[in-house]
Amino acid sequence: MNIIVSALSFTYPSGVEALHGVNLAIAAGEAVAILGENGAGKTTLVKHFNGLLRPTRGTVAVGGWDTREHSVAQMAARAGYVFQNPDDQLFERTVQAEVMFGPHNLGRTAAEAGAAAADALAQVGLAAQSGANPYDLHLSERKLLALAAVLAMHTPVVVLDEPTTGQDARGVARISGIVEALKAEGRTVIAISHDVDFCAEHFDRVVLMAGGLILADGPAADVFARADDLRRADVEPPQLVRLASALGLLGAPLRTEQFVDLLAQARL
Amino acid sequence: MIDIQGLTYTYPASETPALNGIDLTVPEGQLCAVIGANGAGKSTLCYAIAGFVPHFYNGTLTGRVTVAGRDVVATPLAELAGEIGLVFANPFNQITGARFTVREEVAFGLENLGVPRDDMLARVDAALALVGLAGLGDRSPYALSGGQQQRVALASVIVMRPRVLVLDEPTSQLDPVGTREVFETLAGLAQAGGTTVVLVEHKPEWIAVHADRVVVLSAGRVVLDGPPAEVLAAPELSGYGLAPTRYTQAARLAVGRGLAPGDRPLPVTLEQAAPFFTDRVSP
Incomplete structure (x- = not known):
């Protein structure tokens, strides 16, 4: 499912102008990483994809639906958003109930929701904890639970906000596998991340943001080769790109x- | 400065020890990084050095933890707090909720010690500047981003000038610029100020550059311990659920394909990686 962002500006009620006329078109099935320093506008942008935020000016359309004309509940069936802080997202008393909430809300039967939840928990490696209280889990596990809760909804668009934060190498490998699986299913995957090495390995397209604007947008290998834009966005190139550059290798x-x-x- | 002998600790209501026979000595002024998979015991080790284990969490502790000459088990937390600063993984656990501004929040510990006002304000502003929050002293701690709150938590501990600083994933919410600043600040405190720093982190590329030493925990035990170049390039790292830097990964693959000689230590930083490959790239 595609996303079309046209001349999007957003001002928070506090008066902070977070986005200044952003244009972005994401095709169905693309894997896009959005990079930039804290405060660049990344989270504000993606919160428009499921209608959590509505444009101050401009428009956002997801699969042809203008987010101003649909409820968050309607948009949530199209774009699943995994919060950066799982504690902003989780509220049920058991892991199982947490993951069933989304599909249930989308009108699935209890049996369908249960099956979707079991699949999603197996994917993130929390199947054995389905009876646990989410707040008895380690923070890194709560993040995986928040991811499972979105996976269980089978949305055509999945948005991940800092998915690898606080994960150890096994957790990062698990999330990498999930991203690859979503890509293989043809779903649109969008991630905000400071983890440039993870983005380089799993996202084909990179959007660089700074000060509420898009600085650069293109294939990952092209954007990561643009040292000046990366510097302006305060984004360090991935380790391998830095190494190649230090060795004078092209590309x-x-x-x-x-x-x-x-x-x-x-x-040779 | 930190001397841990035969430390085994089990949380209440748990049957398996979180720490199991830990021996660890950290000299004054060392920046010692502790890495390990989630659940390996890293946070518990932080708590044990700062006295939260067993004083706050209770549970069963055997062995000995001595920090700055004090037996941690026999010394009340309030007394340890003067010597040891602990920065929690989650900044929400650190911020008191009892103060309205960032400056007041960071001053909280000094107020409790009765530090004179002028001295206190100077120290608070210096701590805020050190963590890159100079302009935000009058804001509410709750009006800040996660990354900014994490820096408030760090400032509120640094301002106490502890001889031992224990940090549990202090950069988890920070962007690369913020991460660099925190690592450089900690390295500076260790080198110039003689502060002993125990740092739990997941970011091997930063540990490789700034740590004096890396300790790997697995299932409550110390399984590797040595200089970053040695520990982070160790082949058994992945068996403990850890990943080396991309520099090490690339070097290992290049050696495997016969593109680099296998008799040299593998690089863990960019600085080490460039000469490792240069010899072969331009003969």
Whole structure:
């Protein structure tokens, strides 16, 4: 499902202008990483995708639905948003109930919701904790639970806000696998992340934001090669890109294998 | 400065120990990073050094924890607080909720010690400047972003000038610029100020550059302990649920494909990686 953002400006009730005329078109099935420093407007932008925020000026359309003309409940069936802080999202008394809430709310039967919840919990590795209280879980597990709650809704668009924060290597590997699975199913995956190495490996397109504007937008290898734009956005290039640049290799390798291929070519 | 001997600790209502036979000595002025998979015992180790284990959490503790010459188990928390600062993983657990502005929040500990007003204000402003919050002293701590709150929590501990600083994932909410600032601040406190720093973190690329030493915990035990270049390049790291930096991963793959000699230590930082590969790239 596609997302079309046209001349989007947003001002918080406090008077803070977070977005200044953003234009962005995301096609169905794209995997897009949104990068930028704290306060760049990343979270404000993606909160428009499921109608949590409504444009002050401009429009946002998800699969042709103008977010101003649909309720958050309607939009939630199209765009699932996993909060950065799981404690902003979780409220049920058990892990199972938390993950069933979304599909149930979308009108699925209890049996369907139960099956969707079981699948989603298995995907994030929390199947054994389905009877636990979410607040007895470690913060990194609550983040995975918040992800499961969105996965269980089978939305065509999935938005992840800082998914790898606080995860250990196994947690990051699990989230990477989920992102790859969503991509393989043709769903639109959008992530906000400071983890540039994770973004380089799993997202084909990168959008750089700074001061409520888009600074750069394109294939990951192109954007990560634009040192000046990255500096303006206060984003460090991925480790492999820095290494390739230090060695004078041409191109921005996104994965370890690509870096080693570049190295092999340079030695020929 | 920190001397831990045979420490085993079990939380109340738990049957397996969170820490199991830990021996660890950290000299004054060392920046010691502690890494491990979630559930390995990292936070519990932080609590044990700061005395929250067992004083606050109760449970069963055997062995000995000595910090700045004091037996942590035998010393009341209030007395330990003068020597040891603990920065919690979740800044919401640190902020008192009893003060209206960031400046008052950071002054809270000094007020309790009865530090003279002028001295206190100077120390608070210096601490806020150090963590990059100089302009935000008059804001409410609750009107800040997660990353800014994390810096308030750090400032409120640094301002106490503890001899031992224990930090549980202090950069989890920060962007790369904020992460760099925190690591540089901690390295500065250790090197110039002689502060002993125990730092729990997940970010190997930053640990590789700034830590003097890396300790790996797994299932409550110390399983690796040494300089970053040695520990972060150790082949057994992934078995403990940890990932090396991309520099190490790339070097390992290059060695495997015969593109780099296998008889040299693998790089863990960009600075080490560039010469590791340069020799071969331009013969």
